[in-house]
Amino acid sequence: MTNTTWLPDLTQFPGPKYLALVRALRDAIRAGTLPPDSQLPTVRELAWQLQITPGTVSRAYQLATQEGLLAATVGRGTFVASATPRFGPTQSFYVERDPAHLAGRIDMRAPKIPDVGQAAAFNAAFAGGAPDMTRDWLDYPSYYTEEILREALVHWLEGRVLGDVTADDIALSYGGQNAVNLIFQCCLRGDRPMVLIEDLAYAGFRHAARLSRADVQSLEGDAEGLRPDVLEAACRRHSPQILCLTTEAQNPTTVRMTESRRREIADIARAYEMQILEDDCYSIAKSDIPSLRALAPERTWHVGSFSKSVSAALRLGYIVCPSGMGRAGRLTAQHSFIGLARPISDLCLSLLTSGVAADLRAKVQDGFSDRLEAVVNVLGGYDLAWQPGLPFVWLRLPSGWRASTFARMAEAEGVLLRSADEFALVHGRAPNAVRMAIPGNHSCLQIELACRRLARLLDSPPAELSV
Structure with missing residues (x-):
């Protein structure tokens, strides 16, 4: 009460x-x-x-x-709040996969990478390079031990239009979320700095802002991405220090920002001396559109990871820092966790230099594409947004449905989804839509059957359901 x-x-x-x-x-x-x-x-x-x-x-x-x-x-x-710790968030945005809770269910809350032989590849890499790998595993990691890995990541990124990038521009992190936290540490100054995000956005942005004691303002977008007029108005009103957005595969709506819109965003950021965090963790291997890192290299921090392309367990993330800021990014990481654990960095280096990482990425992409086809074949007649190769889709619900109700009833049917509410600020705009991630641990047939259950729900909104 x-x-x-x-x-x-x-x-x-x-x-x-x-x-x-x-x-x-x-x-x-x-x-x-x-x-x-x-x-x-x-x-x-x-x-x-x-x-x-x-x-x-x-x-x-x-x-x-x-x-x-x-x-x-x-x-x-x-x-x-039920739990009120003195500092930090009250709940995790990370999706826990409790085996007991998931028994007999299809978990489409967060993508799960398909098994394309990663375990065998990792075992072979460890076995083939074991003597060299273990020789230096007694000392702290350092700038010099990670330099070769950073050089290998430059080649890994050749499919993207990032502008001039060298190993000196790269800082390593423990996954994409850690990279976001590091960038905030590099960029945010003063009491309660302002962070701008899209009105529907990856929840990790606002959790990182909370840890940095920053305020967050969400901004409206359209079919081309974040609206420049809304961004400029927010810059005049709030004097933000950083803008967080996803240009290639907006999470959760799947929108791909046009090149002209990217150029407008870059110009506004430059005019208001604002930094940009460009999240590229979900993007597919190649893109022909210039990234914000290419359009505004002096202020864009480009984030990527292995989590959606090779293995989430490796926790390898990276930041392509703004020109001349690579050392600052690496020092921030060093002050946070010294450096990547040598078993992880050596394994990832072996995978990259041998070409195995690229091969696994291609196979993972194919696995996601096959499963995405199963989703689109069943639900494509509804208001479904998707991109080829992306490991999630955005489903706008028919009249009569609320996102939270649909997610709850889908769970009763054995399918776990994420409603739009989870991607919006507390008082932000949350449309009646859900994000469905591709569960790579399930077969195409299993996914198709799950989507047919969802289709039956979509055709019978609550007002028409029998009591």
């Missing part, structure tokens, strides 16, 4: 009213005055009680939610 008896005295907190309200919330939650799971007053109700504007309350609620003190559910209201 709503806790309407809580009425803080904001006069005891100096500074802006919205920050005073955040501090009052923090103190009340930690003191137990507002216990976990208790519902807070609505924005308008609390604003009336405190004689402040609804916008002030809304901003305070949003900041407290980003801090992990509150949790908001569309259609239900705002609650004190």
Whole structure:
């Protein structure tokens, strides 16, 4: 029930009213005055009680939610979070795969790479290079031990239009999410810096921003990608320090940003002295459109990883840093974790230099493509967005469906999905749509049968379902 008896005295907190309200919330939650799971007053109700504007309350609620003190559910209201750690996020955006929970289900929440012989390739690489690999595994990794791997990654990236890139421009990371965190450490300055993201975006951006004590503003896009007019208005209003976006394969909508739109985005970023984080982790091997790293090399941090192309278990990520910023990126990584573990870096180097990594990437791409075809064959008649080779699709739901309801009923049918809500800010725009990732651990036939179950749901919205 709503806790309407809580009425803080904001006069005891100096500074802006919205920050005073955040501090009052923090103190009340930690003191137990507002216990976990208790519902807070609505924005308008609390604003009336405190004689402040609804916008002030809304901003305070949003900041407290980003801090992990509150949790908001569309259609239900705002609650004190069940768990309220002093720092950091309250929940993980990483999709856990509990074998007991997944028994008999098709998990389409996050892509799972198909088995194309990775284990045998890894074993062969370790066996073939074991004497050389283990000789130096007693000391810390260093700039010199990772230089050859960075050179190999330059060749790995030859299918993308990135501009002039050398090994000196590359910093290594433990996967794409770690790369995002490192970039924020490099770029964000001051108290509560502003980060811009797309209105539907990879949840890791906002979680990384929370860890960096940054505010997040989401921006509207269209069929070509992020809207330049919306971006420029946000730059004038918020003075953001970094823009996070995905140009090749927008997650979750699959939109591929046009070259003209990329050039407009690059020009705006340059005019407002804003850095760009370009997430390329989901992209397929080759692209003929210039990346933002090519169009604005002085300010673009281009992120990639092995997680969607070779193996998620290797945790190899990389950053193509802005021109002249490679050393800064590497030093930030070094201060965070010294360097990649030698067994991982040596294995990845062997896979890259032998050509095995490229071969595995091609086979993984084919495996995803076959399974994607199974999805499109069944659901292509609905409002489905997809790109050839991408390991996920975006399904806009027919009239009568809400995304959360559809995801819940799909789970009852043994299919796990992610609703649009999971990709939006708490108070952001969340259309009635779901993202369906390609489960490479299931056969095309299994995926086809799962999609037929979803098709039956799509044809029978809740208002038409028998009670």
